[in-house]
Amino acid sequence: MNLRQWGRDLALGFRFAFAGGREGWVRAGLTAVGVGFGVALLLLSTALPNALSARHDREQARQDYRYDLTVPPKADDTLVISHVDTIFRDKDVRGRLVEPEGPRAPLPPGVDRYPGAGEMVVSPALKKLLAADGSALLRERLPYRIVGGIGESGLIGSQELAYFAGASGLAAHMDMWRTVRLTGFGDPTPTREQPDPILVLLNIVVIVALLMPVAVFIAAAVRFGGDRRDRRLAALRLVGSDSRMTRRIAAGEALAGALLGLVLGTAFFLVGRQVAGSVEVMGVSVWPSYLDPSPALATLVAVAVPTAAVLVTLLALRGVVIEPLGVVRAAKPARRRLWWRLLLPVAGLAMLYPMIGQGRDNGDFNKYLVVGGVLLLLVGITALLPWLVETAVGRLGAGGVAWQLAVRRLQLSSGTAARMVNGIAVAVAAAIALQMLFAGVDDQYTEETGQDLRRAQMQVSLPDGTPMAPTVQKFTHTKGVRKVTALSEGYLGDVSWDTENGPNLSAELVVGDCAALREVAKLPSCADGDVFVLEGGEYSADGPAMNRPGRKLYLESYNRLDGGEVTWTVPAGVGTARSIVDPAGTRRDGFLMTPGAMPSSIAKTVSGQLYVSVDESVPDVSEHVRNTAAAVDPLSVPDNWTATRTSVRYDSLRTGLLVGALCVLMLIGASLLVSQLEQLRERRKLLSALVAFGTRRRTLTMSVLWQTAIPIGLGLLLASAVGITLGAVLLRMSDTPVVVDWPTVLAMACAGAAVVLAVTLLSLPPLLRLMRPDGLRTE
Structure with missing residues (x-):
């Protein structure tokens, strides 16, 4: 049998699929719709690698972290940027405070000019959210005037919430972590992380598991209308076609439905591609431009679906006897054999x-x-x-x-x-x-995070030098807050932190009132002005060794614009306290100090940590706490605690x-x-x-x-x-x-x-x- 005969028979079946009047069109339409759904999902699958790659590339292009310890000097092409991400009702909001230090400061992707102090540029989704009813708490947290938008090139998804706000004085807060000076965006030396074999295995199984049902449905869809098709095939036998020709004509009908399904599937995919740009599923959104199928994979789908339709039809008709007076699948059908069916899972x-x-x-x-x-x-x-x-x-x-x-x-x-x-x-x-x-x-x-949700449900990290007493008062009077435990933290070394190898001995310094210190240690007695050294710490035992009256200790500081290094002299009469598990789940080490014993120079160097207990029955209590934190200092970091990470x-x-x-x-x-x-x-x-x-x-x-x-x-x-x-x-x-x-x-x-x-x-x-x-x- 030559290819020309195959072509004629398939073409005849193709004609029969659409020449049967309303009945033929309905049958072909149902097949096409069934195949179309599968094709749309297959095209979506072929577009996913490109979508993931595009999201990754966008994320890499806008990276704004320091990847080395060298801080570039202030120049006309530098920018100081602070990370001020927040959360609003379980939605992540990407926030940045920016202070360009010269006319040639690098612009982040998607932004054509920097906002001034008190201004911000926002993503389309955030602009819509801020204008919505019920977003008053978010508007209070972001009291900036909108002067522009962030373009697609600066966002990883159409529904991403993001903003850049203008600020001043950010250089005083540079810490190599949240506030840094940049000369450009993106990772200059990207490194490829070694893949985790278990995650790779999960990826493979997920892809196969999601695509396999699609293939099964396409195979089933090309066989819609089987009974009526059989009667048509019997009529063909009556007018003279042989059994092989009849099967090829049937395959041609299936091919017609599959090709129409390809067209419908492409249309479904294009419509879905546009809709994808306006929806968010489980926190994930994409731009329509991300969903461009790989040409090679799209071609594979275009070839595989019609081919599968022909092969499935021919395979299905192998055990069917088509005679001029009807189709006989056997008056008493032969029982299906089990042995070869078991070979497939056994081979797997x-x-x-x-x-x-x-x-x-x-x-x-x-x-x-x-x-x-x-x-x-x-x-x-x-x-x-x-x-x-x-x-x-x-x-x-x-x-x-x-x-x-x-x-x-x-x-x-x-x-x-x-x-x-x-x-x-x-x-x-x-x-x-x-x-x-x-x-x-x-x-x-x-x-396990170790965080004790019975003692606190939120933690607020404050920038260095934040005055603690008025800050605690503001949080205490915040709606829904039950209790605030305030501690200031820093690190001490036996020599300057600027030396080549750093300190030989180091320990933590924790400052707080007696009630707060009892959250981290078992104190013999406590009065304002006392100092204690901790025993039984989790990470270091250097505290007792550094407890020598008159010894000068050096405070670690990432950013000293005044050029001075803060020191502290160990006083006489330092008491001993036993470390206990704090609300964050750790046993601290080093020194404890009450406010009365803290020199003013140290107060400007240590950073505050607030452990906040809230009444979770109060609506939006977390949002109220975040708003208070933003009012105290936009660089503060409120965080909801969870039992696991x-x-x-x-x-x-x-x-x-x-x-x-x-x-x-x-x-x-x-x-x-x-x-x-x-x-x-x-x-x-x-x-x-x-x-x-x-x-x-x-x-x-x-x-x-x-x-x-x-x-x-x-x-x-x-x-x-x-x-x-x-x-x-x-x-x-x-x-x-x-x-x-x-x-x-x-x-x-x-x-x-x-x-x-x-x-x-x-x-x-x-x-x-x-x-x-x-x-x-x-x-």
Whole structure:
């Protein structure tokens, strides 16, 4: 058979797809919509690498940290910048105070001129938020006049909240951390961080798990309208085509739907690309320009989808006998064989087995074995499910009329029922495996902060030299604040910190009233003017060794504009105190000092730490505390305490999984609804006939529900078994103990069932319209 004959037959099938009048167009349209949803998600997937790269490049281009200890001198091309990030109702706000020191000061990306003192330029999303009702607390915190905007090149996402505000006197606060002097933006010497093998493994499995259900749905979508197609094929045999030609014509029809699906999918993607620029999902937003698919990957999608449509159709018709008087799938269908279906998951396990116990310390996982093993296990579900549904429904017996109608329908077309469930089963299995893996390695990327949330819920870091007494008063009178523990902190050395090797001995200096000092140490007695040396500290034991009356100690200071170095002479009569766990979860070392014993020179050098206890029943209590902190000093850093802290990369990956899972669930729901409507449309005359013979509509509705519930129940059971198996193997590969989180497994299964239930409920109105006797009318 030459390629010309293939081309003629495929072209004939292509014509038949659109030459059947309204019926043909509806059939092709349903196929195209189903394929289109899948193509849109595939195109989105091909665009994700570019989106992630673009976000990373934008973040790198606007970096404003110092990467060395050398501070450039003030010049006409330098800028002093302070980080003043904040949070407003769980939304991160990126803030910077800027003070250009000359006309050639570098401009950050997206900003065409610097704002003056009391002015700011803002991102479009922040401008909208500030103008919204209910943002009065944020407007109070940012009392600057808006004089411009930040362009796209300066923002990593369309919904990012960011601003640059003009300031003066920032050089007095330079500390190599939050306030620095720059000659340019961006990291001049970027270094590539060594990838974590476990995170790489998670990345690979997430990508495969999210794309596999899409591929399954596309394969199912090209087979919409199977019954009606079979009758058309029988007519072709009647007019003289042979069986091979008939199959090629059928493949041509599928090809037509797939190509139309490519067009619709591209349209869906372009619309979604624009919509993506105005939405934020789980804190992540992008610019439409980020979502440009890789040309090579987009070409692969354009070639793979039509090719898959042809191959799937030819494969599906291999066991079908098409004769001039009808299509025979066999009066007594041959039972599906199990042995070869088991080979797929077994082969998948065999590919993953060599990496068992590899963990983080034995190099990277073999990407090809990981992808191949996970794919074969998930594809195994699509092979095993038809056998499972056929075997199970073949053993179902007597029941009510609705039950018997449903069971008989499933016995006659178990393959169609399994195809509808395949995608949801694959998605649930992948979700269970991933949740097991995330839950298993969560402890490796989550650490206890040690912060005692019973003693404080927020911490406010104040710049050096902030007067403590009036500051404490302001926080004490803030709405919702119960208690404020104020401590000033610095570091002492036995020699100048400017020496080449630094001090030989060093210790912390903590200043506070007696009540505050009792939060960090067990004091024998305390009165204003006392000084104590701590024993039992967590990090250093140098304090007692430095406690020599008359000894001169040097305070560490990052920024000494006056050129003087602050010293302190150890007095006689220093008491001894025992260190205890402070509210932040550490045992301090060094010296404790009450305000009466603190020289005025030290007061200008130490930085304040406030531990704030709040009444969390007060609405927006955290916002009130942040506003007070901003009023005290814009450079203060309020921070909400949490019991645990999660790795940023791990948390980002988990967020990406949730966003991707949401997109896949939307695809699942849409594709299932299209498939369900197609099934109902094909059975319109049968439903009308049953109603005409007196069958109650409630009975028919229940039969449709049973036809959905039985396959989905079997599919979820199979998905749970495969998902738990895959999850256990992945945990062993990461050298993590295998623990099955049964509530999570149940939650994933319920999520899949909920999608199917929602689709079934949405299909009830069309079902009721189809159950009318006039559906038997024909011409």
